[in-house]
Amino acid sequence: MIKLFKKKQKKGLIYANDLVGCIGKLPVHKEFIKHYVTRPELAHLDQWYQSAFHTLRQNYGNETKIIFPQMPLHNYIYYITNSQPMIGTVIPSHDQSGRIYPYTVFRILENPLAQEFTSAIPEMYADFFNDTTTLCNSCWENKLLPDVFSQIDRLNKTATHILRRDILEITVTSLNKLTLNNYWQNISQQYSDLYLEPFIQAIFNALNIVRETKKKNPWGLRLPLATGNMSNTNIIFWLQLIQSALAKQEIFLQIFWNKESNQHKAALTIFFKPMPASYFTYLVDQHLESNALIDVVKEAKTITNISESVKQITNNINMPLIEVLQKLSVYATNNSCIM
Incomplete structure (x- = not known):
């Protein structure tokens, strides 16, 4: 754990x-x-x-x-x-x-x-x-x-x-209440053309890039957010996962999130290392494509090969998010999620 x-x-x-x-x-x-x-x-x-x-x-x-x-x-x-x-x-x-x-x-x-x-x-x-x-x-x-x-x-x-134990209780309780299925039902309503296995594989692939952040120029990662009452729990989940992948790297994150609207999907956008002023454009124009920003949803739509590690997670879709977090964190730490 x-x-x-x-x-x-x-x-x-x-x-x-x-x-x-x-x-x-x-x-x-x-x-x-x-x-x-x-x-x-x-x-x-x-x-x-x-x-x-x-x-x-x-x-x-x-x-x-x-x-x-x-x-x-x-x-x-x-x-x-x-x-x-x-x-x-x-x-x-x-x-x-x-x-x-x-x-x-x-x-x-x-x-x-x-x-x-x-x-x-x-x-x-x-x-x-x-x-x-x-x-x-x-x-x-x-x-x-x-x-x-x-x-x-x-x-x-x-x-x-607030005490440390309060934060621990808030986090563990919220991640235990929601299952992967709860999260996926919410996300799939926003992205009807997104499929679970390629999505999880895209997360795995992104985590390996996060692990190499120290060697990279400043870059960004965009992740889909659940809407409604699940939103903050989803942010906790993503940030815990990113911090696990970074391990002991002293990397300061610049973190932005927006809710769903008629023109925009709910998203969490994380920039690694000092954020160049030019990266503000990614917050303004969320359709902008660049090698400096990885959009996990867009990446998922290009994936055709699925690893066994991904299938082990998707075959147990009713597991709580805290278990999903633990499994993904192990993969990220061990660098075992590349195809």
């Missing part, structure tokens, strides 16, 4: 008043907005979005005005070297004059458990992500900038009080 988390127990701590702020443009203001951009990592985030949007406009020219507004809302976990994790939500937006630009609400996490247990962050901070999603989906008509700042300032009043 893989170690989901360290079992060492420490007294629970409360970390209130994390630094929360925002960067970007909104229809409520005619200028660029910066709220509590007071630390070096936030200046880095600001600069990254400037470079990212500049690159997007270079690549798409006048088409940017059509493509950019279609970008889905993304929640994210963002690391800059050894700094604390930063979480937040980013959307396509514009100022009062209609000039387009991203808008992001961010939060720097003070709780050391957040950095230690990255895979649990979407569940640990679910209320925060729900609140930022609601804020970013607001109707901006008749709102003033001080109203927005007031809403953002209230987001840092939520304390995070």
Whole structure:
């Protein structure tokens, strides 16, 4: 059995008043907005979005005005070297004059458990992500900038009080409740032309590439997400699996996820190593194909040969996701999933 988390127990701590702020443009203001951009990592985030949007406009020219507004809302976990994790939500937006630009609400996490247990962050901070999603989906008509700042300032009043054993219980319980069949029924409703065995084989193949990340240039991996109440459990599953494949490699992940919409499938997009500004394009245009981003669903549709290891899993489709995670992690660690 893989170690989901360290079992060492420490007294629970409360970390209130994390630094929360925002960067970007909104229809409520005619200028660029910066709220509590007071630390070096936030200046880095600001600069990254400037470079990212500049690159997007270079690549798409006048088409940017059509493509950019279609970008889905993304929640994210963002690391800059050894700094604390930063979480937040980013959307396509514009100022009062209609000039387009991203808008992001961010939060720097003070709780050391957040950095230690990255895979649990979407569940640990679910209320925060729900609140930022609601804020970013607001109707901006008749709102003033001080109203927005007031809403953002209230987001840092939520304390995070959680023990290691709480995280372990949340993770194990959620992964035990869902079976591979539950997950597959959800995914197959989104992808009617996707088949289980090639999909699992594509995961195996991707894990072998993850294992070699240290030797590679920055790259990305897109994974399908279950919808509804399964979403956070699915993120936990994927991140635990990726961390198992990385083993002891000191690789910081930049993690983005979006919900299903009329134009987009629910997806988790992970970037390995420092994320070049040009990679923002993959969040805006999810149909873009490149050697720098592996889309597991697209890869699955090209697979014809299935390994015995895959068949051992798919023949037991009612196993809990925690067992699937354990089996896949063993394969990833032993490098036994290549055809």
